[in-house]
Amino acid sequence: MSTYQIHPIVMGTKVFDKSMMTYQYGTGCPYTIPIYCWYLEGGDKKVLVDTGEMGPIRSEDRERAIGGRIYTFEEGLAKWGLKPEDIDVVIHTHLHNDHCENDFKCVNAKIYVHQKELETIHNPHPLDYRYNEEFILEVEENGQIEVITEDGEILPGIRVMHTPAHTEGGLSILIDTPSGTAVITGFCIIMENLEPPKQIKAMEMEVIPPGTHVNVYQAYDIVKQIKSMGDILLPLHEPAFASRETI
Template structure:
């Protein structure tokens, strides 16, 4: 029988945003406080990290949105307190995409190999104008180029952990499918910022393609039993089970 994995949600701070940036053409004028999630995958012979949070809360406050971050919401401290890991214990980093809040601490993981869609790498270095301010090349170019694995489409990372393209929020966005004891869990990144996106078929507000994100959300529903959305407030810090059902 194929190995099952454990997962842990690691909170990387909070943003205060206009809700309409999360729910397409809805909720204008409403503010919302949202968490930023990284996720550890462990218990199957490899230590895997999905996304790495923000690099500097003050930079976020100055350039994007109001931001708060507790001490244990910084990636190194979160990994130590949640799992007892140091940076060199991480074998694989999967970036769902390369926006600033998903790859901010990539450079910390000197011994890891990094996995991203080739289309996202290209888009990050030549973004559409509306996304130029949320790609910071120094956050991903600081990783040794030879540590990157550029994938095209569906790819098995290790047995029981796969990535699959979910474009729409960004051109090369991918999500992660993990075999767990509770079924197939999708670590969605921002194809679903919130649970309401995937349950009520409401796209995110920040998009490269509205058409693509509808198709991507449908693929998530087809593949996954449960979901851990990229900015869902109902998820708890260090949560390891009981993630929201899609069935």
């Protein structure tokens, strides 16, 4: 049985209203989120979950807000002795641009994407401006994309689950670690979505749906389900991981 250490690497940030993460909560509060590339160390393959931004904005203010350093793709991989061409597998939570801008650098990687996500990036709704097919055209033309249609194991100790909360083809990643099952959420949330403050719980809400979602009722149920599935929960944009080398 393969187990993994998970290394969160900040490869971008966004500054916006907190309610973009937490539906109907935190409106009017400026908030900075880290954009992660997650290196899964273990087994015989070099595995990433998402690839982050190609040209991240780097400033003292943003690094102070998230509590950690912002890296370029090459710098972040070099921390772990890797180069983009060393990557064997990329698994995408979804294909919004900030999660896939460095795919083209991973010239030797198989890139796993849910079928619905691939369909959407080529024909996005006007409201979903975060999709840009230019970031995946090269790897698609090279035959690197592996289309996922069902939940299942990608590699020993790494499984994917279709969780269409934030996007139609969102995939949550379940990873065997020495401390139990870790779940990288396939939707853009922070820890408060999973552990709401008392004023939210007082409304009999166990979780907060993502601020941007496909269907808010379905999203609530998916977030609640994922919360119950992991010994270690890794919300996709939680700032607390920016200062962590390893989970």
